[in-house]
Amino acid sequence: MKVIALSGAVDTGKSHTINIAYAFLLRDGYVQVPGNFRVLGNSNNKDFIDILEKDGKKVGFVGMGDYIIGPGQSLKSLLEELETKGCDSALCAARDIPRILAAVQAYPDHIIIQKTLSTGEENHRIVNTNDAIVMINEI
Secondary structure, three states: OEEEEEEEOOOOOHHHHHHHHHHHHHHOOOEEOOOOOEEOOOHHHOOEEEEEEEOOEEEEEEOOOOOOOOOOOOHHHHHHHHHHOOOOEEEEEEEOOHHHHHHHHOOOOEEEEEOOOOOOHHHHHHHHHHHHHHHHHOO
């Protein structure tokens, strides 16, 4: 499985960017694989795990990449879940903490994209959309 991680500090828009990428793939004809969606952590953060599919290609999503330990909570365990379910690639958020990034680097085929920082609230959507496009282009 290829892991495409968006790395950055807390509250920089990683989860929002993952949600934008998810919406773009739905727009582009991907469909939800039933039985995989669930909310992760605090629902206000819009963190989730899910799998989309198009033409036999499965793309997993993990919007919560803040935790180092915990079954079903750590980025490592969530990526393992997506791999077990046959995902060809996974888009995830990952805090810029070495032990969290190690979960991404454990996959030989991985890329870590640094989250672009917004210069102000009026630019959040633009910056997050651009980062989502960069992630999608790596699938």
